[in-house]
Amino acid sequence: MGCESCAGAVRGKSDASNYRKSSAETITVALVGNPNVGKSVIFNQLTGAHQIIGNWPGKTVGLLSGKLIFEGHDLDIIDLPGTYSISSDIGEEREVREFLLGRKPDLIINVVDSTSLERNLALTIELLMLGIPIVVCLNQIDRAEKQGLVIDSDNLEEELGVPVVPSSGLRGIGITDLLKIGLTSLGSDEEKIERRYHTPRIASQLDSVKEMLPRNAGYPSYWLAERLLVGDTEIEDNIYSATPAIRNAISEIRSALEREMEDGISSILLSDRFAVAATIASRASQYSGKQEVTKEEKLHNLLTHRVFGLLILMGLSISVFYALFTFGDFFATMMIDASESFRPDFIGRFGDPDFGEFIWSGLIGGTVSVLSIALPYLIPFFILLAVLEDTGYIARVAFIMDSILHRIGLHGKAFIPMILGYSCNVPACMGCRIMETDRERLLSIFAVTLVPCAATSIVIFGLVGTYVGFVWVVALYAFNLALIALLTRLAYSVLPGDPAGLIMEMPPLRRPSLEVVLKQSWHRVKDFIYIAIPLLIIVGLFLASLQYLDLLDYISDGMSPVTVTWLGLPAVTGIVLISGILRKELTLLLLGTVALTSDLGEFMTDVQMIVFSLVVMLYIPCVATVGALVKEIGLKRATAITLFEIGFAILVGGVAFRILSGVM
Amino acid sequence: MKKEVVEQYLKTILSLSEDGKPVKTTELSKKMELAPATVTESLQKLASDGLVKYEPYHGTTLTEEGLVIATKIRRKHRLLERFLSDMLGLESSKVHEQACEMEHKLSDEAEVALCRILNHPDTCSDDSQSIPPCGLDVKSCVECKDQALADIVKQKERKSLKPLTELGAGEKATIQFIRGGRSIVQRLNSMGLTKGAQISLQKSSPFSGPVEISVRGCKVALGRGVAKKIFVQ
Ligand SMILES: Nc1nc2c(ncn2[C@@H]2O[C@H](COP(=O)(O)OP(=O)(O)OP(=O)(O)O)[C@@H](O)[C@H]2O)c(=O)[nH]1
Ligand SMILES: [Mg+2]
Numbered sequence: 001m002g003c004e005s006c007a008g009a010v011r012g013k014s015d016a017s018n019y020r021k022s023s024a025e026t027i028t029v030a031l032v033g034n035p036n037v038g039k040s041v042i043f044n045q046l047t048g049a050h051q052i053i054g055n056w057p058g059k060t061v062g063l064l065s066g067k068l069i070f071e072g073h074d075l076d077i078i079d080l081p082g083t084y085s086i087s088s089d090i091g092e093e094r095e096v097r098e099f100l101l102g103r104k105p106d107l108i109i110n111v112v113d114s115t116s117l118e119r120n121l122a123l124t125i126e127l128l129m130l131g132i133p134i135v136v137c138l139n140q141i142d143r144a145e146k147q148g149l150v151i152d153s154d155n156l157e158e159e160l161g162v163p164v165v166p167s168s169g170l171r172g173i174g175i176t177d178l179l180k181i182g183l184t185s186l187g188s189d190e191e192k193i194e195r196r197y198h199t200p201r202i203a204s205q206l207d208s209v210k211e212m213l214p215r216n217a218g219y220p221s222y223w224l225a226e227r228l229l230v231g232d233t234e235i236e237d238n239i240y241s242a243t244p245a246i247r248n249a250i251s252e253i254r255s256a257l258e259r260e261m262e263d264g265i266s267s268i269l270l271s272d273r274f275a276v277a278a279t280i281a282s283r284a285s286q287y288s289g290k291q292e293v294t295k296e297e298k299l300h301n302l303l304t305h306r307v308f309g310l311l312i313l314m315g316l317s318i319s320v321f322y323a324l325f326t327f328g329d330f331f332a333t334m335m336i337d338a339s340e341s342f343r344p345d346f347i348g349r350f351g352d353p354d355f356g357e358f359i360w361s362g363l364i365g366g367t368v369s370v371l372s373i374a375l376p377y378l379i380p381f382f383i384l385l386a387v388l389e390d391t392g393y394i395a396r397v398a399f400i401m402d403s404i405l406h407r408i409g410l411h412g413k414a415f416i417p418m419i420l421g422y423s424c425n426v427p428a429c430m431g432c433r434i435m436e437t438d439r440e441r442l443l444s445i446f447a448v449t450l451v452p453c454a455a456t457s458i459v460i461f462g463l464v465g466t467y468v469g470f471v472w473v474v475a476l477y478a479f480n481l482a483l484i485a486l487l488t489r490l491a492y493s494v495l496p497g498d499p500a501g502l503i504m505e506m507p508p509l510r511r512p513s514l515e516v517v518l519k520q521s522w523h524r525v526k527d528f529i530y531i532a533i534p535l536l537i538i539v540g541l542f543l544a545s546l547q548y549l550d551l552l553d554y555i556s557d558g559m560s561p562v563t564v565t566w567l568g569l570p571a572v573t574g575i576v577l578i579s580g581i582l583r584k585e586l587t588l589l590l591l592g593t594v595a596l597t598s599d600l601g602e603f604m605t606d607v608q609m610i611v612f613s614l615v616v617m618l619y620i621p622c623v624a625t626v627g628a629l630v631k632e633i634g635l636k637r638a639t640a641i642t643l644f645e646i647g648f649a650i651l652v653g654g655v656a657f658r659i660l661s662g663v664m
Numbered sequence: 665m666k667k668e669v670v671e672q673y674l675k676t677i678l679s680l681s682e683d684g685k686p687v688k689t690t691e692l693s694k695k696m697e698l699a700p701a702t703v704t705e706s707l708q709k710l711a712s713d714g715l716v717k718y719e720p721y722h723g724t725t726l727t728e729e730g731l732v733i734a735t736k737i738r739r740k741h742r743l744l745e746r747f748l749s750d751m752l753g754l755e756s757s758k759v760h761e762q763a764c765e766m767e768h769k770l771s772d773e774a775e776v777a778l779c780r781i782l783n784h785p786d787t788c789s790d791d792s793q794s795i796p797p798c799g800l801d802v803k804s805c806v807e808c809k810d811q812a813l814a815d816i817v818k819q820k821e822r823k824s825l826k827p828l829t830e831l832g833a834g835e836k837a838t839i840q841f842i843r844g845g846r847s848i849v850q851r852l853n854s855m856g857l858t859k860g861a862q863i864s865l866q867k868s869s870p871f872s873g874p875v876e877i878s879v880r881g882c883k884v885a886l887g888r889g890v891a892k893k894i895f896v897q
Contacts, residue, residue, distance in 0.1 A: 084856075088851075088853075090847060117881075267853050267858045270853050274861070301867070306869045403871065403872040412887065436847065436848075436851065437847075500848065501887030502887035502890065505883065506885050
């Protein structure tokens with residue numbers, strides 16, 4: 001980060017009032033705050049986007065921007081990852097710091113969780129030093145009220161010297177005020193802009209550092225003083241090359257402080273911020289009446305209990321599967337029967353029945369099969385997942401799984417992206433950024449790519465569930481978990497190193513919000529439909545034309561050593577498996593196309609269905625996932641994982657075919 | 665009394681007083697395989713040196729000063745156990761006895777060097793008992809690694825520090841020292857786990873399970889390995 005890029009981070013009045021004159025200019029607004037405070041909820045409210053929201057810390061990874069026109073201003077709203085501080089070089093802290101200093105947003109909306117002001121305000125105080133106009137958003141005020149916590153926002157405003165707006169992101173309360181008030185503060189007076197909150201002991205030391213610094217160094221001055229006191233090498237290089245003399249003076253102040261407090265400098269400064277934050281928070285908040293947290297606490301204790309917690313997890317997973325199975329099966333059968341009854345009639349309308357078949361399986365069949373086979377499983381699945389995400393249960397699962405995951409070189413948090421993986425591997429791979437070290441990120445990404453995503457589940461439920469039986473569905477998922485454990489353990493021994501430990505803030509347990517759940521699941525279903533149907537039609541038409549032109553047999557024959565001889569599958573599944581690279585649900589939906597019947601029970605035996613599902617489950621991360629892999633871990637590792645999984649799936653499939661043929 | 669004998673007494677008292685109750689003379693004499701009369705006599709001497717508080721019929725407790733020496737010996741003992749088993753590959757049955765012999769002769773410099781060469785271990789090799797933190801004037805193990813041996817012999821008193829995992833459920837304490845590399849210390853610091861922060865243990869799952877603490881009004885889950893690195897008082 002160059003010095004120039006930060007020049008002007010201290011914005012004066014003239015600068016800001018420019019925005020008033022030309023409303024054509026875009027105003028950048030950054031959402032900054034601790035993890036899990038509701039930044040993305042507010043972002044979604046403002047921009048109409050559908051950023052992932054859920055109830056655990058660390059969902060948003062990377063920056064996302066959205067546009068909004070508000071009272072004639074063009075606003076560019078940026079949703080940032082949650083962070084506890086912006087001073088160290090931990091991933092998200094660095095990312096947010098570099099954004100704030102490099103991109104110089106015009107306004108920071110500092111979202112804080114009203115129910116834990118003390119910890120949240122420490123970041124606020126740190127942000128205030130940057131000299132960027134800030135409006136503090138006192139979010140989740142509804143939860144504070146419920147807990148009997150009353151926050152005097154006027155008092156807080158006075159203490160902090162910046163506007164404070166109580167809000168409830170979920171209910172959309174206070175969101176417009178936030179922007180209105182935020183935009184007026186763009187023109188605040190310069191002398192009010194850089195604020196500094198320290199205890200007297202630290203304040204005096206910082207003042208002496210600040211006095212030594214050259215004017216117009218290009219950084220907000222108190223912030224710069226703190227950075228130099230901490231010894232931030234990037235900034236030191238910039239400043240000390242111009243004024244080398246102050247280096248020793250500053251390091252003397254640092255050692256004196258460290259000796260006096262018997263602590264490291266960065267920890268001293270953090271402690272100081274927390275101390276100031278605690279005072280401000282306690283002055284502004286008051287508990288009234290009794291606190292009703294006991295019920296939540298009891299539930300929490302039950303869910304994280306070492307025995308009951310695991311039993312509940314197992315019971316819950318089985319019930320989810322069972323519910324999906326019965327519900328999905330019922331509707332899928334109903335809808336397939338309905339579509340089948342149209343089929344002969346439809347084909348009959350064309351003079352040439354082969355051509356009619358071609359149109360049906362290529363054009364209509366795709367849409368019909370997405371609607372009838374995929375959605376009955378997908379919709380309830382996405383709803384259940386969104387409920388789990390919003391309650392905070394996922395973090396409890398991470399807690400009880402911690403010691404188990406340690407054995408495969410990971411820790412509890414790795415379970416969070418894995419659960420997301422059951423929905424879609426792509427966000428799950430990105431979600432692995434919550435793992436602290438590169439090694440663990442790589443391991444958990446590897447584990448995630450083995451998790452059967454919703455599309456794979458459609459295949460398993462639609463094929464094995466419908467034709468073979470529920471028990472085999474559960475067996476497949478259990479086998480999959482065992483394989484993940486085994487393979488990750490093996491990968492762990494290839495990538496040695498001490499597993500870092502679990503460090504995770506425990507989110508509150510919440511009653512899931514109907515709106516969040518419905519919206520979240522709707523967006524997932526919508527994304528699915530928008531991509532799957534056109535793709536299915538294109539690929540379906542392509543396969544149907546191959547069939548119509550009698551070309552399919554060449555491909556099938558070419559692949560038969562693997563498909564027929566080794567895996568024991570019908571030869572035409574070769575092309576189906578290849579198409580599945582695009583999206584895995586295609587494998588099931590296209591089976592109907594190549595089988596020329598919609599009763600797959602006539603086309604494949606039970607063993608073939610299980611082997612087929614097993615291969616689909618493991619054989620390759622789909623194109624989108626491979627793309628995400630390349631982005632997250634680089635081309636070489638992504639290729640290695642992909643090739644390994646193809647080989648492994650074929651191996652397991654062939655072995656399973658031989659074993660299952662013996663027993664079934 | 666010889667230094668070695670003093671240390672042996674203090675160490676044994678520390679291990680017998682894990683439950684927080686004063687140690688009975690009979691218990692001590694049984695454990696040390698000495699006649700009760702000898703033990704009583706020694707305890708009186710230790711008491712007059714200000715290392716223990718000895719009350720006849722009631723029992724013996726360590727004074728602050730006694731605790732510092734006992735903890736130090738325990739640290740040396742456990743480091744030596746690691747050394748003997750990890751680096752020298754001794755059988756685990758021999759390790760304890762050998763360490764008992766060596767612990768009294770190990771200088772403070774050698775202790776520091778041992779800790780570094782073993783890469784700052786947390787626990788013993790055999791029973792995974794936690795190793796008490798060192799008394800060096802360093803902020804982290806990374807710093808210790810970087811520093812030359814000569815200038816860190818200045819020892820600081822680290823009285824009665826224990827890892828967070830040894831707290832009982834609901835117990836409150838203050839963070840004194842966090843062992844470990846820079847990134848984990850930074851992470852914990854940012855979440856409010858800084859030196860001097862008040863914490864209380866909310867929940868501790870047994871064996872290798874994680875713990876949950878409350879700090880600065882928030883609940884934080886920590887893996888057992890991490891929690892063992894946080895020393896409180
Ligand atoms: N009761 C209540 N819940 C809220 C409110 N705002 C957000 N939530 C809930 O808080 C949780 C976290 O919301 P997000 O918007 O995903 O949080 P975030 O700050 O973006 O989190 P990260 O991206 O992980 O840093 C979700 O479960 C929301 O439903 C609010 O005003 N009231
Ligand atoms: Mg977010």
